[in-house]
Amino acid sequence: MGDTRQTIAKRAALEVKDGMVVNLGIGIPSMVPNFLGENMKVFFQAENGILGMGPTPKENAEGNLSNAAGLPVTILPGASYFDSAIAFGMIRRGCIDLSILGALQVNALGDLANWIVPGKRVPGVGGAMELAYGAKNLIAVMNHCDKDGQPKIVTQCSLPVTTYRCVQKIITEMAVFSIVDQQLYLDELMPGYTLADVKNNTEADFSFSTNFKAHD
């Protein structure tokens, strides 16, 4: 399980390019920075009011310097602090080049469900709607199936939708998909998985990308 999450985060890290401004959700997305190339200059934004977040401090963490999950962070040269209205203003305005979010379900149209499982504990939507609405590019990262083995890439979301038509890429431990014009395309298979694995565990119909590749 831990390894699966690392594998997904490592693959997602390839989507982060030099010079980007990136917002990462909690869970798998928060592992992405561990896999970035050495000399890349990337600014991570946190919706609680930082642009230019650095790694977790090794010591001397400051109580009032945390990421959106409340965990201690550092800042990089050129970072800025701002209030929540500005934080979400830059998100809605389309200033975030890439957002990587966890997901409960994604359908072939790019609809994202990630904020509530009715009848279970209700966490609330947080900043997910704004990120899904505003980010120039949205990648959903998740295990290919849920704990009961049910596909999470679905024909129709059974869970309440966070934002419609927003997901542009899905990365799981089995495969990478793109969604273009509300069509789902298989881009690549992840190491150790076959096309049959993906077909058996994906409810939504999909086509192959023109540059589909099985493995590196």
Place this chain on the structure above:
Amino acid sequence: MGDTRQTIAKRAALEVKDGMVVNLGIGIPSMVPNFLGENMKVFFQAENGILGMGPTPKENAEGNLSNAAGLPVTILPGASYFDSAIAFGMIRRGCIDLSILGALQVNALGDLANWIVPGKRVPGVGGAMELAYGAKNLIAVMNHCDKDGQPKIVTQCSLPVTTYRCVQKIITEMAVFSIVDQQLYLDELMPGYTLADVKNNTEADFSFSTNFKAHD
């Protein structure tokens, strides 16, 4: 003329109390600070982004420190700078205890006309609408009659209205009026003017305040 304006400003200064936050329009209102009591602590707000404006600098004026008319000012200890959205936010929100504005016409209902004389040069509304709308207390200061000798306290404004039902007090060189529940009351006569002067030069009907006084 100069003396008339000074007289009006001096009378208006009596309305400014210790601890108030005050916004002054251009023209006669800008002369009010010259007549304030020595030990009063008053904060003047300027809608271009200052709370706590001080007097005109005697020398070494700074190019980027001006009032809303573009004239150089200073600041007092405890002053703050802020952007235009915050400047008007505090005005609309009702944080300004008193606004003193010039006026072209005021009617007995408290409607204020002070932004445009159609067909003549068009200055535009500036911040007058927000000040008239938001200030807790609005005093209109003006010459009693216009240059052609026509009354400016009218039954109905012939000029386009800036804001309806906003003026609470009118101060001219002849008299001081209050407007309460859309009724015009004469509070006092200014030195050198008789009741007949005021009646002859005021178009709107008025009653007498319970504490009406002719002179000090």
Place this chain on the structure above:
Amino acid sequence: MHLFDKVTDYATAKSAFFDGMTLLFGGFGGVGTPPGLIDCLIDSGVKDVKLIGNDAGFPWIGIGKFVCLERATHLLASHIGSNPTAGDLMNQGKLHVEFSPQGILVERIRSGGVGLNGFLTELSKGTQLEYDKPKVNIGGKEYIYEAPVTGDVGIVYAKKADTFGNLIFDKTARNTNPYVAMASKVTIVEADEIVPMGALDPEEIVVPGIYVKYIVQSKGYNWKWVWETQDKQ
């Protein structure tokens, strides 16, 4: 005391709280929520409070401590995931929770704070978070109307305040605090440091003191409260 000197004690601050009030609170996951004023709120004994803020804190941190006492009837927030008790109270019908997208919520507070009458957005269109909010058609396109919110009382945490109430904040403890200060009828600030008027650079002031009614000296608290105690959850 001059009107411009707003420094007071917790007893005076406490007297501003009342049963049934709408309380705005600053903070994001507990960071930036004034700890001394939360204790003061708890001490005050007030009940039937309508809470508005980013989240429900943690059960032992921030507004969460008050939420767990079941003296709030309503909570408008973007999430309650870090406070399971809030979820339980919601499911038991003891706490009415309205969810808002996080950035929309702070804009609603700002809208009230700057004297506007709400705004339009397409953000939550077609989702459960539309609730029964009015739809407005502008130029053939339908938007959700988001109403302004204001508070009877607002509690704010600042790094420094001068005695007039000019405020500066500390890193990510700024979050919703500036707008809570603007949108509350009675804004109470808990500051780590209180300085004379003129001691703050007018350029660095984030919230002008005009919005502030009372200032109290923070008694300090454990800076590492959030993450060092998250394991408790």
Place this chain on the structure above:
Amino acid sequence: MHLFDKVTDYATAKSAFFDGMTLLFGGFGGVGTPPGLIDCLIDSGVKDVKLIGNDAGFPWIGIGKFVCLERATHLLASHIGSNPTAGDLMNQGKLHVEFSPQGILVERIRSGGVGLNGFLTELSKGTQLEYDKPKVNIGGKEYIYEAPVTGDVGIVYAKKADTFGNLIFDKTARNTNPYVAMASKVTIVEADEIVPMGALDPEEIVVPGIYVKYIVQSKGYNWKWVWETQDKQ
């Protein structure tokens, strides 16, 4: 040049201007309008420009210099009183002027800048400044709908910029500049001083660099321009 290094020359800045563009400009009565970028705009030869900003400047100061060249077709502003030429052009039908209450105008720019779809206010109700703006009924009360505005290009004056575009401003030269920066597709900043990333205190930054496309070094100007030349009027 790395994407995070946005310092460039006036020639590059000039290439961002184009015929028919909507141009947002910072400044209040000339104070805070970038003088070098105004000259650059004039040099560029662009025409049919739609201008949005607080006012029309003075004929020899700020946006006023450009307005007098008759290369703008529209102006959305709160007043033009300090620029009689603008009034003349309006009366001659050469410049279409839309007036807005000053604070409403900056909120419209902000609304565009933070990705919202406009807001409601009762401010200009019943006055000429209602124009034909949509009315919206909420809870039995009628409000004016104020649409967001954005710019193709925005010109901003800052006291200091780091190379990423983090900005701080100078006293009353801040005014509308932060929102012009947020609301423009291509934001160009003229800064008195350009410093390396990390040289600004992250707490004092007013506008995060994320909004900025180009930064040019100001050539300086006469600080006393406004009042020392007002007698000319």
